[in-house]
Amino acid sequence: MNPFFDFLLAFIPRAVVQGTPLLYGSVGEILTEKSGNLNLGIPGIMYAGAISSVIGGFFYNQHIVETGGVMSPALAVLIPFLSCLAGSLLMGLLYCFLTVTLRANQNVTGLAMTTFGVGIGNFFGGSLIKLSGSDLPSISLAEISKYFHAPLPFAKDLGWFGELFFSYGFMVYLAIFVAIVASWVLKRTRAGLHLRSVGENPATADAAGISVTRYKYFATCIGSMIAGLGGMYYVLDYASGSWSNNAFGDRGWLAIALVIFAIWRPGLGIPASFLFGGLYILHMYIPTGTNLAVKEIYKMAPYVVTLVVLILTSLRNKRENQPPEHLGLPYFREER
């Protein structure tokens, strides 16, 4: 086979696994923004989701080690999964309480949530590292990670095709599934129509008898849980179950940038995420010789693309491609 094909075969799967946390984050944020909430706390929520799953997984792992039992695949997946959902739900609820119920400024709240989420992650991360008594500043949940990492059973039999499409852990497919469902809900269901109206024009939605508060709460909390899964995917699948503080990096911010890139469409988010994932690791695949400075320039690719996209989408073209009209603004019925 020709070398270019080999390159693609190596590159695309890496781009997909890099893009998956971004896909979770951006689909979560799209749902949130459709309700008019600009949740800049997504990086913190993804971080909190990640550490929650690690906490759950860590204690299950401890339990197995102490009792000398055998790890059950179902529990090994479910416990981190549910811990992650619970952790990110709490973050979403906190954000909603502040911005919807108390009508605090969304930008300030979101940024505070990001700082808070990263702080929580590092605090509990540090505690767990102490508990595990490890020499390295990280926790390894390799046992549990195996279940997240397992490719589809028939992937090996299909050669390069299987390598390209079926070699991923189940959470990659879950991410695509969630994005498709979100897209369908927004476009085709009454709940989606109502949600969109809340983000576009809450006064109109309110007058039509739609509970603005309830939609904002539900969309933001569900969005937070989806985003939190992105954090969990990163630790338990991508990083093979090893947690170290601050390893998640700036993926949360990229997820927010992706929302704009995907012009608020979860369906478009799928290819966009994988493209961003590719850009994120582009520097490893482009031969730059010994000059490290050139490598750093390639590392800027996703951010440069985000800026370019911001410029392109801001050049007004279609009304449908603009952000929800009431994005970032609180709603109070009796305001004059």
Added chain:
Amino acid sequence: MSETIPAVSLRGITKTFGPVKANDHVDLDVYRGEILALLGENGSGKTTLMNMLSGIYFPDEGTIAIDGRPVVIDSPHTAMQLGIGMIHQHFKLVDVFTAAENVALGMPGKLDLKETARRIREICAQYGFDVDPNQKVYEMSVSEKQTVEIVKVLYRGADILILDEPTAVLTPQEAQKLFNVLHAMRCDGKAIVIITHKMHEVLAISDRVAVLRKGSYVGETRTSQTSVSDMTTRMVGHSVKLDIERKKPKNPEPRIEVSHLSVRSAEGVLKLNDVSFTANSGEILGIAGIAGSGQKELLEAIAGLQRVESGSITYCSPSGAREELIGKSPLEISRLGVGLSFVPEDRLGMGLVGSMSVTDNMMLRTYRSGHTAFTRRRQPRDIAKHVVDDLQVATPSLRTQVQQLSGGNVQKVLVGREITSAPTVLLTAYAVRGLDINSSYVIYDLLNRQKESGVAVIYVGEDLDVLIQLADRILVLCGGEVSGIVKGTKAKKKELGLMMTHVGGERI
């Protein structure tokens, strides 16, 4: 009527906003098969009262009964279930949705837009509307949007309809169409409440008139037994002179000469196409046209707020000097004495800062004349006091935040400020939009005084009756083109209406 049970019966309704009593123990009955006109000055609490009926606000005191049964309307949803539908002055539509999606909003059950579209067509056929269910709202004209609003409440099975100033944005022809629809609905046995400031409409369409003054209920009469001056007296509390005095312009000379002006919007749409006219001193030039025909762009181009594609705008000062305005900054233009007061649909959008006091808003115009870094409040306070007294602005104090005032009073502050800044050219758009009859006449009077003192007044208006009475010449815009310029004394309403929809007005 006294023997039938009223569809809606309000008793002792009270609502306060902070220190302002918007409604004070109001009693009101609405019957089926009847059109009730609700009258009152700005800030007399008409819209507030109707908002309580449609569940937007919740009354502090009082009871509401529907068909004799006492009810609690705690949300728009409850109001909808009780068959109450309100068509708001500012449309409650989602711009990026289609008509069908807007109509389907808030309805229970599975989303089926095809079925919704079918029922919309049915309703349209029944009452003679014309709506494309699949058209996006932002592509619609104002009158089409209003039709969607009406279809929306009918779709929900509303039989008590409230219309808040429905004709404020319509051409006479469109208004007539609306009245025909309202008549059809009345014959259908629906109860209809219409809020309007246009007295001739009240006489033309309503069966009964109820009047509010300063939040209190004044009384009601059958329309057949009342007259414009009688209604106005009830509204205001004293009699008002209802003619606009139009003096002959005193030695008019050109002030603004616009020639071959074309303006393109940011989206690339041609908003003004080859517009030419002259505005003279001591004269009121009225500009008529359907909303969005380029009025805003025209005034903004003169004030230096709009990029011009081609053409020229020349300012001829009283001393005889001629200056080209295109290319000058808005500040330089306003230093020449060209003042712009544009009253947008949302009133606070241009020119006033909602969270600042009346005095501080006056200061927005005068702060540059200060000599030190510190602000001096005395002069703006004097102007504010002058405006508040002159236009009878209902405000608890000069320190009150502008956004706490009612819409009409906000507007008086805005228009008053621009007029008292005494320019040589006064550009004003929709100065009386939504203002009650008394304040409107105060404004007309102010404009006339400016005209007599030699100011060139350009007045963009919606009410053709007023334009015909007030303006010396009327320029009609149609889709960004000058459809014609008519002398005020010779203008006919019907003719203007036709010119608004067809350039030249001959083609029908």
